Amino acid sequence: MPASPSTARAINDRLALRLLQQEGPLTAGQLKQFTGLSRPSVADLVERLAAAGLIGVVGESGEQRRGPNARLYGIVADRAHLAALDVRTEGVTVLVSDLLGSVLAEASVPIGDGTDTGPAVEQAVTLVERTAKEAGVERLHTIAVGAPGLIDPATGELRDSSGLPEWHRRLAAALQERLPARVLVENETNLAALAEQRDGAAQDRDTFVLLWLGHGIGAAVVLDGVLRRGASGGTGEIGFLPVPGTSGLPSATGCDGGFHSLAGAAAITELAARYGIVAPAEPHEPYAAALVREAVARVVADAGDSSASGFLDTLAEHVALGAASVVAVLDPGCLVLAGEIGGAGGEVLAARVQDRVGRMSPLPTEVRAGTLGGGAVLRGALLMARDGAQDELFAPPER
Template sequence: MPASPSTARAINDRLALRLLQQEGPLTAGQLKQLTGLSRPTVADLVDRLTDAGLISVVGEAGEQRRGPNARLYGIAADRAHLAALDVRTEGVFVLVSDLVGRVLAEASVPIGGDTGTGPAVEQAVAAVERTAKEAGADRLHTVGIGAPGLIDPATGDLRDSGGLPEWHRSLSAALQERLPGARVTVENETNLAALAEQREGAARDRDTFVLLWLGHGVGAAVVLDGTLRRGASGGTGEIGFLPVPGTGSLPSAKDCSGGFHSLAGAAAIATLATSCGLPASPRPDGPGTAETVRAAVAASGDGGVVRRAAAVSGDGGGVRGGAAAAGGAGAGGEGVAVSGGEEALGTGAGLSASRFLHALADRLAVGVASVVAVLDPGCVVLGGEIGQAGGAGLAELVETRLRGMSPLRTEVRASTLGGTAVLRGALLTARDRAQDDLFTPRA
């Protein structure tokens, strides 16, 4: 049965809006070419979308062209305002954008660990309101929140997670109360980071990949065939709880100590750096440890890390006894084993830095190999501030070590977005949901 005229118009309008969203401003002629619609049909839909306030003329195509056919149409950016939040244990980052994602204002609000739930929520909500006011937004259409912890797939709420501040769970409801017209949604921070890396970062050419988040904590996000997988309870990617060799204990249902977190969390990596002879970091959190990793990469000679690692191992597999080396350092900062040929690594600071990066790659490869054995994603992105700081050198070391541990060929890449990925993912998600709402024809 052919579509009714009203249904056909709705389909054409939505197609045109999606093209404008993906391609940016287009002329009527370009819309005709991309949609395959007739010139009169395109002219009608342009008039409808303009009258509805969804698109507007944003310029002209070509300096020499004038007239209706040269007009560039784009999504009406001021039709709605959006907010994105990156909620962390120590505070919250906020930004407000227009409908096309252009950032208008942003803020960072630290929240001390001894702050009570009520005051902490008030500080976060007030930050959103101030940032919206600074952006000139009278109201917010959609608010996207990225937070650590599990998201209940049935309710969309942040579940109670051990070790996380109580105000995290109360923030969404408080924002909904103070912003009654807004749509407030919460998503796991690592999932949002993966979406951002897929849309704007290191995984733009991948439909299937795993993001290994390396920040204050450790997590993973799984994207298979272009779809983010959350699991039956929303816990896909809780790799911090993964039992691994060498930690001296097993994780529990409420504590990931003894799991992969004990090897790859920021504090564990900072301890590893100290055990390898690097200066102790004054801030063993995600950003502080990222600086330690970045300095180690620079001290080791950046791209030469992999070549020196191969010279030491003799087989391209990194430090021998990778799991043992990782476990020894994780358990007490000792036992980072380098199998002969230390002169190949350099001397002084270069030796310490290379030894640290080598041992860190061994640790990360333990977790990555487990993920690869189950999912075979073909690509793993080392994300978060620490993954970005390690860059291509650390990614290559992990890939080389992984090649000796798994028969499944896997490319390892460094994040290009780092710690900003959560905020970018929250913004992209908010923008998509707002556009879906605004672009849906009303009966």
């Protein structure tokens, strides 16, 4: 059954808004060219969107002939404001942006291990409120929270996970209660994959696996452009993957003995000590990332540095043990090494991992270094918040 005139108009409006979001400001003539609509239809569309406060005149196109078609129309960036949160075991980082994703303010707060749940939640919520105020924002439309742990596919909520602070699970509800905003929650590694696909190392890939190398180990699986979460939301929990070279096996309550014990930050720090690699610690990142960065710098400066090369070679072998299992099951064609440690290793570590995976698997697999580093989670949360807000604001009415 054909769409009603009102639904057809709403679909055209949304198409125009998406074009303005992707291409930037456009003239009415350019909108006509991109959408294929008639000139009267575009004129009506522009009038509707302007009346709704979604677009406005932001300049002129520079054409010699002045007139309606020479005006540049753009999305009204302050039509809605967004917040993105990166929740870690040691604290929270938040940024506030406009509807187009331009960052207006950013701040962090450390939350100590011994902090009780109530005070920890209060610190995090207060940080969001304070950052919004510093950005001059009275009301947030959408808040996206990136956190470690499993997201329940039925409820969209963070599940109770052993080893993670209770305040992580309580934060989203507290934000929803205190702020008149829509709150979305997603696993941190999944958000990193979203960011690397949109703005980073996987922009040309519809199918890839992102390996997060940070304090812990995680993976995000994107197949045919769709992020896969699994029946229980546990796709990518490769820290529990049994691999050779560990002292035991993982259990349902802990990943000690799994891939985490071989390639997590603590294991990398111990490995660096065996090779005599030392480095000054950097704030807000695992010490292992500084060690990997130091080893890479030494290898780049002197390819004959046996200690640094040996450390990176052994680390690549450890990472490849988990990566090869992922390749054997999913055949993604591309692995992205992300997180603070993946970013620190860069192309030097990625090339070593690719070589070792190639020796263990007949499936051709490119290994790339993530380009967004530890900031990928926050960037992914911002993209999620922006998509959520735009879907709601630009959505056609229900028939």
